[in-house]
Amino acid sequence: MTANGQIKIFTLKIDGKDVSARSDQTVLQVCRENEYFIPTLCHLEGLSNIGACRLCMVEVAGQRKLLPACTTMVSEGMEVTTTNDKLAHYRKMTLELIFSERNHTCSVCVSNNHCELQYLSQKLGINHIRVPYRFPKFAVDASHPYFILDHNRCILCTRCVRVCDEIEGAHVWDVSGRGIQAKVITELNQPWGSADTCTQCGKCVNVCPVGALSEKGRSVAENTKRSGFLPYLTARRKEKI
Amino acid sequence: MPAYPVKVQPPTEDKRWGLVMATMKRHGYQSNAMIETLHTVQESFGFLDDDSLRFVSKALNVPLSKVYGVATFYHFFTLKPQGKHTCVICMGTACYVKGAGELMETIAKKYNVHPGETTDDGNLSLVTARCIGACGLAPAGVFDGEVNGKLTAADTLTKLTKWE
Numbered sequence: 001m002t003a004n005g006q007i008k009i010f011t012l013k014i015d016g017k018d019v020s021a022r023s024d025q026t027v028l029q030v031c032r033e034n035e036y037f038i039p040t041l042c043h044l045e046g047l048s049n050i051g052a053c054r055l056c057m058v059e060v061a062g063q064r065k066l067l068p069a070c071t072t073m074v075s076e077g078m079e080v081t082t083t084n085d086k087l088a089h090y091r092k093m094t095l096e097l098i099f100s101e102r103n104h105t106c107s108v109c110v111s112n113n114h115c116e117l118q119y120l121s122q123k124l125g126i127n128h129i130r131v132p133y134r135f136p137k138f139a140v141d142a143s144h145p146y147f148i149l150d151h152n153r154c155i156l157c158t159r160c161v162r163v164c165d166e167i168e169g170a171h172v173w174d175v176s177g178r179g180i181q182a183k184v185i186t187e188l189n190q191p192w193g194s195a196d197t198c199t200q201c202g203k204c205v206n207v208c209p210v211g212a213l214s215e216k217g218r219s220v221a222e223n224t225k226r227s228g229f230l231p232y233l234t235a236r237r238k239e240k241i
Numbered sequence: 242m243p244a245y246p247v248k249v250q251p252p253t254e255d256k257r258w259g260l261v262m263a264t265m266k267r268h269g270y271q272s273n274a275m276i277e278t279l280h281t282v283q284e285s286f287g288f289l290d291d292d293s294l295r296f297v298s299k300a301l302n303v304p305l306s307k308v309y310g311v312a313t314f315y316h317f318f319t320l321k322p323q324g325k326h327t328c329v330i331c332m333g334t335a336c337y338v339k340g341a342g343e344l345m346e347t348i349a350k351k352y353n354v355h356p357g358e359t360t361d362d363g364n365l366s367l368v369t370a371r372c373i374g375a376c377g378l379a380p381a382g383v384f385d386g387e388v389n390g391k392l393t394a395a396d397t398l399t400k401l402t403k404w405e
Contacts, residue, residue, distance in 0.1 A: 165304075174306035176313040187305040188291055189313075197305065 012078040021074045028069035036082045039120045041209055042157040043070045046230030054094050058082050095121050096129045103152040110223035111211030143193030147205050151183055154212035160204035172198045249300040252292040257285040272303045288319045324359040324366035326404045329383040333372030339379040347394040
């Protein structure tokens with residue numbers, strides 16, 4: 001967007017093909033519009049982008065480093081590469097590291113067959129993890145009357161943090177600690193059920209890409225989620241303001 | 242329900258809350274003064290307990306989880322009281338190469354304390370630092386504010402036994 005708020009139309013190349021894009025779009029949006037496949041985990045339409053999962057990395061001509069497509073704005077004459085051997089290698093490695101950090105056991109997970117992490121690893125052809133697993137010990141928090149939090153499945157995408165802050169406005173969630181000690185917490189790292197600010201709306205559960213947040217009473221592979229409400233919720237709220 | 246900002250009273254009668262209130266007032270009770278306010282709490286009380294985190298969160302209208310996230314992100318803040326004595330071991334590259342890791346292991350083994358923790362009797366806090374700027378003296382450590390260089394495991398233990 002230019003300084004006076006006007007939106008321009010840019011022409012750029014994605015995998016050698018000319019496409020046009022609005023100047024307020026990200027590379028990821030343009031790629032998705034033109035049906036180029038880019039894997040993502042932390043991105044969700046309707047939430048802000050933070051570029052945390054590093055799966056949407058793309059190559060941009062003239063840039064030495066890979067750039068995350070979700071936080072890179074388009075520019076005139078940009079030349080983007082969405083798939084090549086190097087990117088495939090990096091994406092696989094990133095996914096393997098995510099798997100090694102926590103205890104992701106699909107066969108007993110509530111989100112089996114409805115899991116974005118599982119889907120992406122199948123799609124990117126991951127059949128084994130080349131780094132040692134860390135096997136951290138995490139307790140499951142089932143203190144909430146309707147929902148369950150299982151840190152063992154969490155990939156720290158922070159979708160729950162963002163949806164609670166940006167859409168619901170409660171900001172019950174945040175990330176505590178740093179590096180390998182990082183984990184999502186409610187209020188003062190207290191049981192979720194005792195968090196007074198939680199409105200029990202369940203948005204965090206519905207946006208969770210994995211089985212870290214689930215509804216109570218669901219067994220293995222029964223945790224279906226719907227996150228389609230986000231884009232129109234964001235759009236309608238913006239219109240009212 | 243009153244609209245924010247609401248004047249929030251400190252959790253206890255302790256005079257030190259005056260310092261915290263002054264910091265918040267100086268910044269006009271803006272939520273972006275959270276880190277500055279936590280600094281004052283840490284410096285006046287020595288650590289951040291649940292009550293002080295709740296107070297800061299309420300007084301500055303910042304979500305509780307955000308305050309907790311910030312307090313656990315920065316090494317400067319501690320959620321538990323510090324020990325009577327503090328031993329900082331530099332884990333910067335130079336010190337690490339010169340054997341800071343072994344120093345740390347020796348202390349951890351002898352006093353049964355992990356980096357960032359305090360012994361059960363509340364006497365010793367073991368802290369790591371990422372380069373204290375004394376690379377020429379590697380491996381270096383700070384014992385209650387006094388910098389010591391070219392440490393050996395025996396040196397370190399002698400220093401620590403004096404505190405027992």
